[in-house]
Amino acid sequence: MWKKSSGLNTFRRHCRGGACKQIFYSTLILIPIYPLLASPPPSPDGRSLLLSPCLSETPEARVLERAVLESRVREMEEENRQIRLQLSQLQGTAGQPADGGNYGNAVWGASADTGPEDVENTAEERANHTECPRSPTVLKCELIHVACVCAGHNASRDVVTLVKSILFHRKNPLHFHFITDAVANQILSSLFQSWMVPSVQVSFYDADELKSEVSWIPNKHYSGIYGLMKLTLTKALPSDLTKVIVLDTDITFATDIAELWAIFRKFTDKQVIGLVENQSDWYLGNLWKNHKPWPALGRGFNTGVILLYLERLRRIGWEQMWRLTAERELMSMLSTSLADQDIFNAFIKQNPVLVHQLPCFWNVQLSDHTRSEQCYTEVSDLKVIHWNSPKKLRVKNKHVEFFRNLYLTFLEYDGNLLRRELFGCPSHATSESVQLQGALEELDEDDQCYDFRRERITVHRVHLYFLQYEYTPTGDDTDVTLVAQLSMDRLQMLEAICKHWEGPISLALYMSDAEAQQFLRYAQASEVLKNRKNVGYHIVYKEGQFYPVNLVRNVALRNANTPYVFLADVDFLPMYGLYDYLRKSVVQLDMANTKKALVVPAFETLRYRLSFPKSKAELLSMLDIGTLYTFRYHVWTKGHAPTNYAKWRTATTPYKVEWEADFEPYVVVKRDCxxxxxxxxxxxxxxxxxxxxxxxxxxxxxxxxxAFMIHMPHAPSFDISKFRSSPGYRYCLQTLKEEFHQDLSRKYGAAALKYLTAQRNI
Known part of the structure; x- marks a missing residue:
């Protein structure tokens, strides 16, 4: 049957600009509709195209066919009526472009004095419709440049979701330019280096070197001085970079960013900035009584998504022009309310010929006071969602659930799946990826322990300082960080550890992207964790079939910020006051000038509810009555037997013990161990x-x-179950032990032979 979604509707879906409507209307006038009722269009074999050949020969089918056509005619007449109305409005604004509002053309060249109501009645209708399918395209391997200002822990976390949404859709090589503070630089450089996404380059620029360019501007926006940094991009970015897409960190892409990049080709010779109209009434000045915004052209423009033609901006003296604009307006406005957006809009008000207005779907703004609904209910697809509110996902929008789900899709998306090659384009392989490929090629896939060997060289994505982190070094160089690793099933231990250890903590968490978001919600809901800023949480993202426990430990160890570290496990609770006791012991045992590893004796309980001992005397009493035990005495005695618990019961000063095979105490050592x-x-x-x-x-x-620590009971891990049930697992572990002994002998010479001898005597 001839459905509404046929070629007519396809035309309308791909062609909704003002010029397309004129073409469409003219075409409709020429179509001889009514003769169709008497003679439906024939197929090559003479049968009706509306119904199948069999059905069209019955009287009932011919009646149905006529009814369908009559209904279709009525629909088309109504569409004609609507199009005539829209065409008459467009003809009233002759000379205006149909590609979303091109302010550089004749009518807009004199629009500096256009009132808000005029812009509303003319620009919005043109800006909110999909363009004709003659849009310019991007070359197959053309490099797309994207810039973001990113400072602090939270913004560094937010920008990852933006990057995922871009990588998911992209078909071109990308170069990300990040203007960062020291925190974001550390986090993002580590993340991208370990992410190893093919055909992605990353550059960093020090925001501190740019602060003097904008620090003189009083700013009330919550983003602070970093909200003004986009004004400095012509200076911050390389001088040979001709154009760049500039994005806020709270952006989610729903399409290939190459489509946005292609719009640069639609700029007129004079246009230098591409922006989407602001979807709130902010610049109209009617949000509340005595509201006085900065000057803007009509509704103004939102700077969450910007196309910057850097080459042309430098040519016209952008740096001097925006400075003069800001200085002039600050004489009366005193400060900015929306940071760089106020200055961009004041500049455009004076120079409207320089702006290229983008269709609204390139920046659908979701805050409590926007008219974004008018955009997304009138277009066939949305391309960029902008959570431009401090409340982010809690904005009051009746369709927010749809947008939230789109955002959450990328928030929890497995970033490993984005490591896909762009076939046919140069790979721009890093030295790390080349080394990894070489190491992989050297592995023997027929080796029974291939999976174990592959795991050793697997590069896991690492997101350092996933949550806010603050640490002030002590002045005496005795500080100690508790270092541990954990997975999702040990999350419940964190609050208890924070109550037992008041010093700094470095935790590496082995999680999937979705689990990392669950952890984030858990931490933000916990009063204990929320109030602890000296805990560094580092996410090591899951990959492969084994738990890379020592790799995860090393991530926590490398990111400890104190001279000494307490190497523990997350299922142990330190005794109350252990942090202060260890700092005193560091001084007492002169660890700064000697090579010592301080052993903290380990105990365990089989009870999930334990009245934690407050002293050594109380612990000894609990040992005597059987409430506590020395750690693993009944299953793995050798692991802690050299601690010599009998001597510890009466010891009052530190004592030295000798290494024995399979000894695995928890120790305090220098950070460079x-x-x-x-x-x-x-x-x-x-x-x-x-x-x-x-x-x-x-x-x-x-x-x-x-000193003492107590192991709390929990279900056995998946890995210990594999060890117990898999002969292949045990065989490979034994093989790795032997190889470790050989490597130790090569590294430390004859002195290391005792370890091999001790192992053989077990």
Missing amino acids: PEYDQRFVGFGWNKVSHIMELDAQEYDLMVLPN
Whole structure:
């Protein structure tokens, strides 16, 4: 049957600009509609195209066919009526372009004095419709440049969602330009280096060097001085960069960014900036009594998405022009309310010929006071969603659930899936990716332990400082960071650890993208975690089939910021006051000038509810009555037996113990100690190998007489279950042990032979 979604509707879907409407209207006038009722268009074999050949021969079918055509005629007549109305409005604004509002053409060249109501009645209707399909395209491997200002922990986390949405749709190489503070630089440089996305380049620019350019501008916007940084891009970005797409961090793409990049080709010779009209009434000045916004052309423009023609901006003296505009307006306005957006709009008010208005779907603005609904109910597709509100996902918009789901899709999307090649384009491979490829090619896929060996060289994405982090160094160089790793099933331990340890903590969390968001919600809802700023949370994203426990430990260790580290596990609770006791022991044992590893004796309880001992005397009493036990005494005695618990009961001063095979205590050492060996994954020998290397480097193992930690019960991990049930797993672990011993012997010579001998005597 001839449906409404046929060629007519397809034309309307792809062609909704003002010029297209004129073409469409003219075409309709020429179509001989009514003869269709008497003689439907024939097919090549003479049958009706409206129904199948079989059905069209019945009287009932011919009646149905006539009814369908009559209904269709009525619909087309109504559409004709609507189009005539719209055409008459367009003819009233002759000379205006149909591509979304091109302010550089004749009518807009004199529009500096146009009133808000005039702009509303003319620009909106043209700006909110999909353009004709003759839009320019981007070359297959053309490099697209994207710039973002990103400062602090939260913005660094937000920008990842933006990047994911861009990578998901992209078909072109990308170059991201980040203007960052020191925090965002550390986070994003580590993230992109470990993400290893093909055909993606990243450059960083120091925001501190640009602050003097805008620090003189009083600004009331919540983004602070960083909200003004986009004004400095002609200076900040490389001088040979001709054009760039500039984005806020709270943007989500629903299409290929190349479509936006292609719009540069539609700029007239004079246009230098591409912007979407502001969808709130802010610049109309009617939001509340005595509201006085900065000057703007009609509704003004939103700067969440900007096309900057850098080459032309430099040519016209952009830096001097925006400065003069800001200085002039600040004489009466005193400060900016919307940061760079106020200055951009004041500049455009005076120079409307320089702006290219983008259709609204390139920046659908979702805050509480926008008219974004008028945009997205009148277009066939949305391309960019902008959460331009401090409340982000909590904005009051009746369609917010749809937009929230789109955002959450990329928020929790597995970033590993975005490591796809752009076939047919130069890869721009980094040295790291070349080395990784070489290491992979050297592996023997027929090796029974191939999966273990592959895990050792797998590069995991790492997002450092996932939450706000603040640390002020102590002045005496004795500070100690508790270092641990965990996965989602140990999350419940965090609050208890924070209550037991008041010092800095470095935690590496092995999680998927979706689990990282669950953790974020958990941390933001916890009063204990919310109030602790000296805890560094580092996300190591899941990849592969094994838990890379030592790799995750190393991420936590590398990002400790104190001279000393307490290498612990997250399922242990330190005794109350251990932080202060360890700092005193560091001084007492002269750790600054000696190689020592301070052993904190480990105990355990089989009870989920425990009245935690407040002193050594109370702990000894609980040991005697069977409420506590020395750690793993009944399943893995060798792991902690060298601690010599019998001596510890009566010791009042630190005492030295000797290394023994399979010893794996929890220790305090200098931060520059050897890292954990990353060949050991999952369960088995991950801590044993580390203590062995400390001993090989001649660290003295000193047991602290008044320190203790208690292991809390939990369900066994998936990895220990694999170890117990899989002979192949146990075989590979034994193979890795032997290879570790060989490497240790090569590294430390004859002194390391004792480890191989001890292993063979077990």
